[in-house]
Amino acid sequence: MTIATDPGCVLSARALHLVGCGLVVLDAAHAIVLWNGWMVPRSGYAFARVRGRSLFEVFPELRGTKVEAAVLAVLAGGAPVAIAAAAGRAPFPLRQAGSFDGARLEQAVSVTPFCEGGERFCLVEIRDVSGNMDRERRLLDHAESLRARSYVDGLTGIANRRHFDVALERELRRARRGGTPLSLLLMDIDSFKAYNDHFGHQEGDACLGAVARALDAMCKRPADLAARYGGEEFAAILPDTTLEQACAHAEAIRCHVAGLRLPHAPGAAHPHVTLSIGVAACVQGWADTPASLVEAADRALYAAKRSGRDRVLASTDPAPG
Numbered sequence: 276m277t278i279a280t281d282p283g284c285v286l287s288a289r290a291l292h293l294v295g296c297g298l299v300v301l302d303a304a305h306a307i308v309l310w311n312g313w314m315v316p317r318s319g320y321a322f323a324r325v326r327g328r329s330l331f332e333v334f335p336e337l338r339g340t341k342v343e344a345a346v347l348a349v350l351a352g353g354a355p356v357a358i359a360a361a362a363g364r365a366p367f368p369l370r371q372a373g374s375f376d377g378a379r380l381e382q383a384v385s386v387t388p389f390c391e392g393g394e395r396f397c398l399v400e401i402r403d404v405s406g407n408m409d410r411e412r413r414l415l416d417h418a419e420s421l422r423a424r425s426y427v428d429g430l431t432g433i434a435n436r437r438h439f440d441v442a443l444e445r446e447l448r449r450a451r452r453g454g455t456p457l458s459l460l461l462m463d464i465d466s467f468k469a470y471n472d473h474f475g476h477q478e479g480d481a482c483l484g485a486v487a488r489a490l491d492a493m494c495k496r497p498a499d500l501a502a503r504y505g506g507e508e509f510a511a512i513l514p515d516t517t518l519e520q521a522c523a524h525a526e527a528i529r530c531h532v533a534g535l536r537l538p539h540a541p542g543a544a545h546p547h548v549t550l551s552i553g554v555a556a557c558v559q560g561w562a563d564t565p566a567s568l569v570e571a572a573d574r575a576l577y578a579a580k581r582s583g584r585d586r587v588l589a590s591t592d593p594a595p596g
């Protein structure tokens with residue numbers, strides 16, 4: 276019975292050329308015995324040009340790839356092999372139909388053995404998964420941008436409390452491992468309630484933004500982190516910085532913010548916006564956990580407020596208990 280006279284065979288042959296993926300059948304010597312219509316515009320080769328030629332002669336770049344290994348294993352009696360798509364590593368030089376110099380289609384490939392008339396063959400199926408990969412990439416980009424945004428304070432644009440917590444934990448571990456110093460500044464805008472009451476909440480928000488930008492600009496080393504700790508309170512993590520160095524840096528920040536000469540409310544302690552700053556350093560045995568370091572800096576900040584504001588005080592005593 277010939278293909279021409281068997282309606283089933285004719286239909287199968289037609290259907291084969293309409294399938295929405297690449298189908299290539301190889302004989303035991305990996306010569307191409309079938310090449311469907313999908314392959315033609317994507318490879319630039321009509322069936323007549325590849326018929327009887329080794330797959331690896333038509334596509335020499337398949338040498339040394341997972342596709343070659345799969346074909347050889349399957350033709351030698353192995354089980355079917357599925358090769359998942361990997362971004363940027365499309366094995367076949369196939370492009371969008373009709374385009375011969377664009378990017379390769381992203382491909383998922385499977386290789387399946389079968390026997391016919393006592394001979395072994397394999398079917399190579401190539402699926403274009405470019406759309407899926409694009410979607411996956413867009414989802415990953417979106418997830419990455421959400422993740423980045425979840426670490427930024429929406430009002431001021433500097434690191435938020437979550438970012439601060441993660442960074443403090445990480446930097447403390449690094450300092451303990453390396454035996455290096457680590458300091459923390461807690462900073463609070465003085466009489467900020469009076470500012471809001473006088474200028475209104477929107478101006479208050481703008482003032483928080485201006486102070487945040489000033490702090491961020493003053494924390495220049497790559498490992499330094501300026502963050503909004505909450506409300507009108509800010510924090511700075513200063514790795515590789517001793518208590519003494521941190522106090523000097525805190526004093527520079529205090530002067531810098533006072534130097535902005537942002538007008539304050541008439542009822543405030545000072546005519547311009549100022550900061551009170553508490554400084555603590557991580558020392559072996561105490562203030563060496565995130566909670567105890569924050570607590571030490573907070574006690575110093577409280578002392579700075581009580582002793583008149585617009586000043587820097589360091590915590591030198593171990594936390595109680």
Ligand SMILES: Nc1nc2c(ncn2[C@@H]2O[C@H](COP(=O)(O)OP(=O)(O)OP(=O)(O)O)[C@@H](O)[C@H]2O)c(=O)[nH]1
Nearest residue numbers: 463464465466467468469471476479480506507580
């Ligand atoms: N505009 C604005 N105000 C805020 C924000 N978060 C906290 N505040 C205000 O900051 C003020 C903090 O006031 P207090 O805790 O009484 O302290 P203070 O007036 O700064 O006084 P001292 O800290 O003792 O100098 C409150 O009025 C809060 O409403 C914010 O996101 N935007």
